[in-house]
Amino acid sequence: MPIVAVAVDAPFHSGIGHLLSYHSECAIAPGSLVRVPLGKRDVLGVVWSSEADDPAHSPERALKDVLQVLDASTPLSADWRGLMEFTARYYQRSLGEVALMALPSALQDHTATQWQQRLDKLANGPKKSRTRKKAASAADTNAAPIAVDAAAPVVSLDSKPLGKPALTAQQQQALEAIGSQAGGVHLLHGATGSGKTEVYLQLAERILAADPQAQVLFMVPEINLAPQWQALIQARFAPWFGAECVAIMHSGLTPVQRLHEWVAVHQGRKRLVLGTRLAVLGSFAKLAMVVIDEEHDPSYKQQEGARYNARDLAVWRGKQLGIPVVLGSATPSLESWYNSRSATAQSPAGNYQRVSMPERIGGGALASLRLVDMSAYPRETVLAPSLLKAMQERITAGEQCMVLLNRRGYAPVLGCGSCGWKSDCPHCSAHQVVHKSDRSLRCHHCGWSTRVPHHCPRCGSVDLAPIGRGTEQLQELLQEQLGSLVLDDGRIPQVLRIDADSTRLKGALQESLAQVHRGDVDIVVGTQMIAKGHDFRRIGLVAVVQPDGALYSSDFRAPERLFALLMQASGRAGRDAEYMQGSASTPELWLQTREPQHVLYAALAKQDYPGFAAVQLREREQAGMPPFCYQALLRADAKTQEDAQAFLRQVAQLARAASLPGQDWVTVYPPVPLTIQRVANAERAQVLLESTSRKALQAYLTALQPLLHQARAQAPKGLLRWLVDVDPMAI
Template sequence: MTIIRVALDTPLDFCFDYRWAATAGDAAPPRIGQLALVPFGRREVVGLIVAVDVATEVPADKLKDALAIRSQLAPLSEQWRALCAFAADYYQRPLGEVALPGLPKNLRALKTTALDRALKKLAKTAAAHDATPAAAPLLNPAQQAAADAIAGAQGFAPHLLYGVTGSGKTEVYLQAAAQILTRHDDAQILILVPEINLTPQLEGNIRVRFPAVMVATLHSSLAEGERMTHWLAAHLGRARIVLGTRLAILASLPQLKLIVIDEEHDPSYKQQEGLRYSARDLAVWRAHQLEIPIVLGSATPSLESWQHAQTGRYRKLELRERAVAAAVLPAVHLIDMERNKPLDGLTPMLIAALKLRLQRGEQSLLFLNRRGYAPVIACDACGWISNCSRCTAFMVLHKPEHRLRCHHCSLELRIPRSCPTCGNVDLQPLGRGTQRVEEGLQAIFPEARITRIDADSTRRKGSAQAAFDTVHRGEVDILIGTQMVAKGHDFKNLTLVGILNPDTALFSQDYRASERLFAQLMQVAGRAGRAAQKEGGSASEVLIQTRYPQHPLYAAVVNHDYDHFATELLAERQQAHLPPYLYQALLRAEARELVTAIDFLTQAATAVEFPGVTINDPIPMTMTRVANVDRAQLLIECPSRPALQAFLKVWLAALRAIKTRAKWSLEVDPVDI
């Protein structure tokens, strides 16, 4: 009798044993790493075989038969299974909950129709093209040194590629990859980007540069059939360059020789639901596991990576100049809004700068990280404001759609004709979102071609890329956008960036707020002046509207001085005993009543005593209520990562024994507290 042990996508922290009897059509014995169709309760599900044996402790009368083995698919490799096992262990989740969601949905379907179709399609796909590759641009000395250092590294070699915006980090990635692909006939390269809208531009550059190489993309916007084909190309070693977002770190890549994490500082690399993993951290572990080089690139590295570079754990490679010789970093100026009073959100100085660019045929970007028309509408008569009835949040006015919308629970309502409290018909919008800024600009510059790019204007598939294409073609004079436009995009004719309303992040209770604000400002500022200044054209410029021009963060932005800013911030973190000098885990609980969540966390806080671990008091989350569910949290801190991990393993067993109506989850290395 053959017994297979199968990991399933369930919250249960163990695997399940099944009996396997080969059928006439499938006589090959099952292998570890294959997928198996098995009964589970009243359902049939697909799981991952993690062991094959001849005995089991499950009584014979309770042992069920496995239904089928996906033998047409090569087993998932030992190194891939080790990656999933590490992630499950570190993030305190069941193995099946890590391994199975990382696979395409069609691969986990009950029938193999989609798998068979994808395999046939892949078999017909040509492995190479006859097109001539585009010539690689000549690197400057700093770029060449960085590319050679990465490509020539032996074994596990983490590199922090610290380069100012526009310094040509992407070109370093590509030329280092080219050296590795030339040296190893079967080598695979994994390149991660933080957001889906950054993949088309980079994918286009890669395909032009490597026309004889199969390229696969992996991100959540792909149709399931397309994602299946691309995943299989990576799994079978056909795709030699794989480009994707954070989920691609869990792709099966049997011949992986280099990992690149672009914009490594970006919080989008941390999954915020389900398995709350950091793709950046898993990438570093995977590189260590495979003994290969990894590159973490950024103009504003995370403090964790900066500290590793300062202590020698990572090798720092620096690009201090822009790649285009005649291109220089933009001059950053602060506009004191107390002296230069804004009209409809725009100061006279910013309006004059926009007008100058319009006259010269140059592009401008206005950055405001707040979509919608206005954050709230209010009644001056009684003080009513448009709160969401289901969340601790305001409902945002979306004027073009004539709707109020909650950006947290997606509740939508018609705009009231009068105040629900006192009947006053004179309701006013307070504050400004991208829609209101767009309306104001159209009134000031009726002849200008204005485009807004945010989550509302790019809901349809492909609409974001279409909008960016119009900017690249020069068909836009003024671009208004949120964080979607802040990084990665190379707008050749853009010479002015205006930044509106950044001050709110200065007073956030989140200790990471200043780090994120600085990175955001430097990244969006870096969209300006990436090409050489035209004769008679404008020098690149960034104008920041603020009521706090004396704040030291803005001084660092004006001077493009990440080094000093990061050093000061690390010193503050060390003094305050905060990450990266401390390790954290966060227990969240949610329930219909806040008292239920708090009661569970109170029991959790006293469930286990462990030396060196600090368990803080349970508190309501900043946004306490979302979609009629109340939320609270409990923060755990420890100066030792191994000690924290040891505590969590013991603690989780105790938590599972607590009877509660609260739904709870644990996050290791939380990024939002």
């Protein structure tokens, strides 16, 4: 009987290994889906390879048999398996864990018969039923509506006139610079409102017209950006591929929806794919281009389980397939900016092509910066009088304003004025946040929630008060301050809050965005989720409250993130040049700060990302930080901090004694607690590993894996888990 090596879903720290061997009655093609026994369970697996059985070793190899082969669909391609192998190897996870994570969860419960029935049903087209309606209603709060489209393309790309706008000169230059290359990585550095999206769409059009099987993947950092992107892509390509031409891939879908979309992409029936970081792991019939919008966004890095970076995997996948990868941003990550550098006497050119689009469409002006020195006002001042006056003038003139405070809830903490008690979470080393809308105290780390107490739990005093401010309180304050105004149409100014709390119900985000676009709202208050990607046409003024906290953070990436957030926020103002000219006003970014002379704000005033990036890269090079070195974190969670750190020290001792490959090039720092030390009753500690050689760090990490299992076996019972985070986004 042939032996097949099968990848099954088993975490690497379980010690099961990458692949398990099974007997099969017949040869099975690599990439085939199978059901195999694993312990007492019957699980889904992916055949990775097969070999002839060796009769001499059969008695010793008491292998179990493959139970079923789900052979109704095309096997997963060698390209896809290569991506899984690289992802598992680079991010230090088991192959089966990564491969099964990339497959729809609904698929993992299918038998061979059920899989055949499912594919037959999809091939015959969607049927309306109560079951389908119920599944759709169970979709995530902000998931876009999905319909399975089994039809072939409606017409060819060449058979109808193109419904697309004329390109500006800089858009045309960018299109030709990228489109003239058969592959490679292209960094499209374009100012907010410069028309990067249209360049993406016309690049996709060229790719799809040139190859009738080609597929294009568009990636966005967050689910809340998917609906407007879906509408844009459908509006452009529906005449050729049908109204439901876009496959959606993100965690907001129901399991059945995700399965249907995965099948459509795997079979090549849908040629346009839109998704978040999960989409990069999809199985494509013929992927021909990847577009990553807002490529700098940290949301592309998975923070649980297999901690992969979708942007970096897209770059690797582009190189693997020889296809173009377009990274777009007004504020590129410093890694991408460095990789697109020009050659100098000190260093060769980077591996990416940099294409710039510095001007807004229609000659619209970028927002000018107005710094408000809050040290001139009492500490309790939330909004400066000058800012309130400017906002009043804008909304009276018919414009909209946006106010950004990157802290949801009513207040970060509830405190007692008598004894100093604070609303600490009982399970985390963090405060519970005050939420006035439902009178709750809620931990944003573990989810623990309780009612706001009427008196202090420690001393019984009723002198309880919120400390600090969140978006709920800011919305309330603005409504109070501007509620006495009566606008020309007789309305009182409307203040709308958009954050993770206000949009958690089904359809809430879409309705909120629609209110802004219709002009029903005068002031939008929210967190960073409103600062990027949204095309608000009537906003003339953007104000940012309390941005200074990131200026002196211990995280070396904090200045980069703050600058990106502020530039992205400023880009929401004045996007419609014709509207701004009609109202005879210019867009403004108001910044309330106690550090008005800070160099970051000076660069922001000039909208000078290249200058800011040059300073940051120089400082990083001097400090030996990425992109001039490579990092990984080894983290341990335990019942006590002592147990967590003891495990990490034991691993370091074993590694030194074993003289691991690459050891001379890798610096291993002592274990320290995480910034938020305890989450959900687990104490967390970490060790930083650093090297100027990526190859040396990878060799070291690979050789470290057996020692982690050895140390785990010797660790006290208090150790809960360990993990490796390669290329961490925060330290």
